[in-house]
Amino acid sequence: MGITPEKETSSNKGVRKLWDNAREQFRYVPLLGWLFAALISVLVEQIAGNLFAQLLGISKVPVLFGFILALSQPALIPNAIAYVLVIYILPVLIVAKLIANIANRLSAWLMGYPIVLSAIIHIGLLYATLQIWSSISDYRVLLLKLTLIAIIVTLSLNVVNGYMGEFSCSHPGFMAVGAYVASVLTVLFFVNGSAFGAAILPKVLAPYMFPIILVIAGLITAASALLVAIPSFRTRGDYLAIISLAFMFIVKSTVENLEIIGGARGFTGQPDLATLPVVFIWTIASVWIINNFVRSTVGKALNAVRDGELAAEAMTVDTRKTKMTAFLFAAFWAGVAGGLFAHVLRYVNPGTFGVQKLAEVLAMVYFGGLNSVVGSVVGAISLTILGEALRPLEIFKWIIIPIILILVMIYRPTGMIAFTDLDMKKLLKPKQKPETGEV
Amino acid sequence: MALLDVKNMTHYFGGLRAVHDFNLAIEQGQIRGLIGPNGAGKTTIFNLITGIYTPTEGEITLDGQNLIGLKPNEIASRGLGRTFQNLRLWRHMNVLDHVKLARYSKIAYGLTGAFFGTPKRYKEEEEIESKSLDLLELVGIRHLADQIVTNLPYGAQRRVELARALATDPKILFLDEPTAGMNPEELLDMLKIIRKVHEEIGLTIFLIEHRMKVVMDLCEQIQTLVFGEVIAEGTPDEIRTNPQVIEAYLGKEVEA
Numbered sequence: 001m002g003i004t005p006e007k008e009t010s011s012n013k014g015v016r017k018l019w020d021n022a023r024e025q026f027r028y029v030p031l032l033g034w035l036f037a038a039l040i041s042v043l044v045e046q047i048a049g050n051l052f053a054q055l056l057g058i059s060k061v062p063v064l065f066g067f068i069l070a071l072s073q074p075a076l077i078p079n080a081i082a083y084v085l086v087i088y089i090l091p092v093l094i095v096a097k098l099i100a101n102i103a104n105r106l107s108a109w110l111m112g113y114p115i116v117l118s119a120i121i122h123i124g125l126l127y128a129t130l131q132i133w134s135s136i137s138d139y140r141v142l143l144l145k146l147t148l149i150a151i152i153v154t155l156s157l158n159v160v161n162g163y164m165g166e167f168s169c170s171h172p173g174f175m176a177v178g179a180y181v182a183s184v185l186t187v188l189f190f191v192n193g194s195a196f197g198a199a200i201l202p203k204v205l206a207p208y209m210f211p212i213i214l215v216i217a218g219l220i221t222a223a224s225a226l227l228v229a230i231p232s233f234r235t236r237g238d239y240l241a242i243i244s245l246a247f248m249f250i251v252k253s254t255v256e257n258l259e260i261i262g263g264a265r266g267f268t269g270q271p272d273l274a275t276l277p278v279v280f281i282w283t284i285a286s287v288w289i290i291n292n293f294v295r296s297t298v299g300k301a302l303n304a305v306r307d308g309e310l311a312a313e314a315m316t317v318d319t320r321k322t323k324m325t326a327f328l329f330a331a332f333w334a335g336v337a338g339g340l341f342a343h344v345l346r347y348v349n350p351g352t353f354g355v356q357k358l359a360e361v362l363a364m365v366y367f368g369g370l371n372s373v374v375g376s377v378v379g380a381i382s383l384t385i386l387g388e389a390l391r392p393l394e395i396f397k398w399i400i401i402p403i404i405l406i407l408v409m410i411y412r413p414t415g416m417i418a419f420t421d422l423d424m425k426k427l428l429k430p431k432q433k434p435e436t437g438e439v
Numbered sequence: 440m441a442l443l444d445v446k447n448m449t450h451y452f453g454g455l456r457a458v459h460d461f462n463l464a465i466e467q468g469q470i471r472g473l474i475g476p477n478g479a480g481k482t483t484i485f486n487l488i489t490g491i492y493t494p495t496e497g498e499i500t501l502d503g504q505n506l507i508g509l510k511p512n513e514i515a516s517r518g519l520g521r522t523f524q525n526l527r528l529w530r531h532m533n534v535l536d537h538v539k540l541a542r543y544s545k546i547a548y549g550l551t552g553a554f555f556g557t558p559k560r561y562k563e564e565e566e567i568e569s570k571s572l573d574l575l576e577l578v579g580i581r582h583l584a585d586q587i588v589t590n591l592p593y594g595a596q597r598r599v600e601l602a603r604a605l606a607t608d609p610k611i612l613f614l615d616e617p618t619a620g621m622n623p624e625e626l627l628d629m630l631k632i633i634r635k636v637h638e639e640i641g642l643t644i645f646l647i648e649h650r651m652k653v654v655m656d657l658c659e660q661i662q663t664l665v666f667g668e669v670i671a672e673g674t675p676d677e678i679r680t681n682p683q684v685i686e687a688y689l690g691k692e693v694e695a
Contacts, residue, residue, distance in 0.1 A: 289554050296553040297539050297546060297564060300532065304540050307529035313511040314489065314521050316544035316607050325550065371531065419531060 028431045029096045032110075033103030035125040037095035042133040045087045049136065056083055063139050067389035107430035118428045127280055134276065141276060143388055145344045148283040149337050150380040154364040155290050155373065156333035161362075162370035162418075163294055164326050165306030170228055170244035171334050171361050173251040174221050176353035178335025179342035180261060182217035183270050186210070186343070190271050195260060203271070210273045214282070214339045221335025222328040224251075233323045248358065255350040266349025267342075274343035282340060286333050291373045291422045293329065302326050303371070360387075363401070367408055369415030373422050379415065440503065442467045442643055443488075443519075443611050448497030450487055457483045458667045461497070463645075465611065470637055470644045472658035474651070474678075476687055480667040481647040482524060485615055489521050490514040502610060516544035520609030522600040524616045524647070528588045534599050535584040538571035539564075541606035574602045577639065578632050594625035601632065605640070612636075614646040618653050630656060655679065663687065 029037075049061045056079040062069045065088070066080030110118040134140040153171060160168040188196045190206045201209065228247045232240040256264040293299040301322045304312040309319050342348040360383070368379020383401070390397040408416065441464035448461040457480050465471050473481050487494045490511040499506040506514050515521075529537065546567070552560030575581040578598040583591060588599055597617065604612055617633065618626045630653060636642055648654045654661055655675040663671040663684045671681045678684055 292556045293553050296548075296556075296560065297536075297543065297567060298548075298550065298553040300536055300540055301543055303532055303536075304529050307531060308527045310491070310511075311523065311527035311529065312540075313491075314515050314523070314527075315541040315603060316512050316516040317540070318510075318512045318544075 026093070026096060026100075028104065029100045030103050030107045030429070030431045031122060031427055032107050032125070033096050033100050034092075035122060035129065036099060036103060037092040039125055039129045039132070040095045041088050041091040042129050044091050045136065046132055049087055052086060053083060058083065061136055063137055064143070064385070064389055068392055071390065072392035104430040107428065111429060115424055115428070119424060122428060123284055127277070130280065131276065142344070143384070145274065145276060145279045146341075147381055147384045148279045149341050149344065150361075150364060150384045151283050151377050152286045152333055152337040152340070153361050154368065154376040154380040155286060156330040156337070157361055158365050158368075158370065158372065158376045159290060159294070159302070159326055159330040161365055162372065162376075163299070163302040163306070164323060165302075166323070166327075167238075167241040168228075168244045168327070168330075169241055169358055169362075170225070170247040170331075172353040172355075172357040173244075173248035174225065174331045174334035175338030175341060175357070176251045176255060176348075176350065177221045177224050178214075178217040178338030179348045179353070180255060180267065180338075181220045181335070182213055182339030183267055183342045183348060184261060185213045185216065186271055186273060187267075187269055189213075191269055194269050195262075206271055206273055207278075210278065210343075214336050217339040218332040218335040221338070222332040225328050225331030229324050229327045233320055233327070248353070248355075252350045252354060262349070264350060266347055266351075268347040270343045270346045270348075272343070272346065274340050279340055279344065282336060286336070287373065287377065287422070290333065294373065295421050299326075363405055366415055367405055369412075369418035369420070372415070372418050372420045374420040375415050375417040378417055382416075441465055442502060443645070444498070444500045445488060446498040448484075448487060448494045448499065450483065450492060450494045450496075456667060458487065458494070461664075461667075461669060463662070465643055465645055468641055468643055469660065470646070470658050472654040472661040473645070473647045473664060474649070474654055474661060475664035479664040481664055482615060483667075484664070485521065485613055485647065488514075489519060489613065512544070515607055518608065518610035519613065520604040520607045520611070521613035522597075522604050522615055522617060524619055526596050526600060528596060528599060530589045531587065533585050533587050534575065534580065534591070534602075535568070535571055537588065537599055537603045538574055538606045539567050541603045542567045542570070545608070571602075571606060574605050577605070577636065578602045579628075594621060594628065597621070597625075597629060598632065601636070605636065605642075609642065611643040611645060614644060616647055616649055618648070618650060626650070626653070633657060651679075 045061065053059070053061050058069065058076060058079055062080055062083055066084050070077045070080040107118070110121065130144060134144045153175065157168070157171050160166055184196075186206065186209075187194045189201045189209065190199050190203050192199045228240070228244050232243045255261065261267045294302070301312065301317045304315065304317055305319050305322055312319055312322075338353075364379040364383045365376065366379075367383055368377070369375025386401060386404070387397070390400055393400065412418075443463065443465040445461060445463040448458060449456070450458040461484060463471075473484065475481050483492070486492050488499055488506070490506065490509055490513070493508065497507075501514075501517060501519060504517060506517070506519075509517075529540075532540075546563065548557065548560040548563050551557060552563070572581060572584065575584055578601050580591075580595050580598050580602070583595060588596060591599070601614075601617070614633070618629050621629060633644065633646075634657065637644055644657075646654070646657070655678075658675060661673065661675060661678045662669050663678060663681070665687045670683045670687065671678060673681070
């Protein structure tokens with residue numbers, strides 16, 4: 001294009017001004033406002049999505065914000081953009097702007113009550129949005145569940161690799177332990193005619209027992225993590241990386257050779273217990289508990305161990321206990337995530353929990369940001385969605401995603417959003433315009 | 440009985456004798472100093488008493504309790520606080536968190552509180568926080584509480600170390616060259632703070648120093664260490680005039 005340098009800078013300036021302007025417009029919209037706006041937009045899609053898609057010449061509603069459509073049929077890119085603009089972006093922006101004031105007042109009013117109430121309302125709105133968005137297709141439900149599970153896994157790995165600063169490779173192994181333990185238990189208890197014979201408990205109890213089974217799976221996973229923790233936390237250094245990698249392979253080959261749980265063919269027949277609300281609640285619980293932990297002084301000891309073990313000991317921190325606790329804690333959540341994963345797919349096979357899974361989870365942690373709850377959530381969501389969105393590119397997907405990772409490592413070595421925990425009070429508070437007009 | 444009692448402590452690194460027959464008895468409320476040329480084994484003595492190394496021979500008791508064989512964190516929680524010669528701060532943490540973390544072994548809310556954010560936890564965290572802020576006030580850096588330590592000037596970082604050591608509620612505080620690398624102004628400030636801590640909390644202090652001014656100003660009793668052995672012990676004036684000390688520091692006068 002024949003743009004002279006000066007013109008380019010001036011147009012850059014124009015864009016920047018536009019961007020700043022837009023930011024200024026939406027600065028004072030609180031989280032409550034955004035969530036409500038998102039809810040409206042998915043309602044719009046629910047009501048008018050199909051019609052509008054047909055109007056644009058797209059046979060049905062694009063499942064993933066038009067990404068897949070745009071990549072598989074490049075001719076339809078403008079249509080996809082138009083769809084996203086009209087169905088998602090415009091409604092969100094308009095509604096957010098319109099209700100900013102009311103939402104602010106509501107947020108301020110909620111602040112007068114215990115924070116739990118405000119948190120529940122926000123989470124409820126978020127859930128409603130996700131539920132309605134995913135009701136369009138089964139694909140969306142599946143993708144959403146896998147994304148939520150990825151959040152749990154990423155967060156729990158971040159506790160070890162980010163907060164504690166050790167390098168652990170055993171998370172796929174932990175997921176496998178959790179997945180198999182939970183699967184065996186649910187099949188044993190609630191499924192007739194499986195490898196384990198008749199069901200022991202009536203099926204009605206299954207949804208109530210499922211949380212307990214997941215906790216048991218998590219605890220057993222944590223116990224198995226002792227195998228890694230005991231030898232590797234005697235000293236610092238690369239031991240953990242090597243031992244944990246070995247652990248992953250041990251778990252994989254053990255499962256492959258256990259015929260009773262299907263061996264390398266995999267294990268199937270899990271009852272349909274991991275519904276969207278179940279996965280959603282577990283994800284919220286994991287984010288809440290992990291965030292609680294890392295923000296406490298007990299959890300901060302992890303950072304101290306990472307940044308100076310000698311000083312940590314001199315400040316009364318029991319470094320070995322701290323490392324063990326955090327590692328088992330992380331393993332627990334990986335086990336829970338594995339259990340959920342097995343019940344979402346209703347099929348597990350040992351091949352799933354190999355090096356590729358490890359690479360995926362590590363990528364999410366390092367892309368999102370070390371030592372960061374927010375970063376883990378962002379990393380898990382963006383890489384899961386990216387992986388799906390680039391699916392039409394087939395093999396090129398595995399070139400593009402690593403390139404993105406390399407770029408992140410070059411420009412933001414600690415990840416997109418490092419060192420940021422969730423501060424509930426800050427997140428949920430109203431964003432009133434300052435009275436004086438000052439910024 | 441002395442608060443800290445070290446008897447006949449000897450330590451070997453392989454075949455190298457780093458400390459030989461070291462004795463020390465510090466009474467409640469004293470400020471004691473340990474001086475000596477580079478490589479004399481001063482920091483080794485600190486590391487032996489604080490549990491980083493275990494002495495080859497000897498006895499160490501704090502307030503009548505044996506310290507030998509305990510891990511550094513156990514020794515620290517029994518009331519032996521320390522600072523480090525080369526700062527060992529946690530580089531991603533802010534000042535307040537440094538001081539709060541030193542209360543680690545006294546935290547009662549445990550993992551339940553950490554995981555589920557119980558009311559007990561928030562109450563306790565608040566108490567720790569206000570105590571930590573008081574300590575920051577004492578060393579004069581309360582206004583820097585929410586700064587990340589790596590952004591602070593050197594003198595302030597030293598004060599963070601001191602506040603952090605104080606937060607462990609020490610019966611006795613070990614200062615490893617508290618003024619190393621400081622400019623004269625920072626040095627005077629640090630002396631003032633150490634004296635203030637000594638007077639306000641009545642804390643017993645044992646310090647290693649390189650700079651004569653600091654030791655002579657602060658300490659009631661000084662030991663001089665050369666090649667792992669104490670060659671002289673006494674008041675600052677005695678040490679200043681002791682021919683052996685002068686020889687160790689300045690060398691022997693060549694006789695004409």
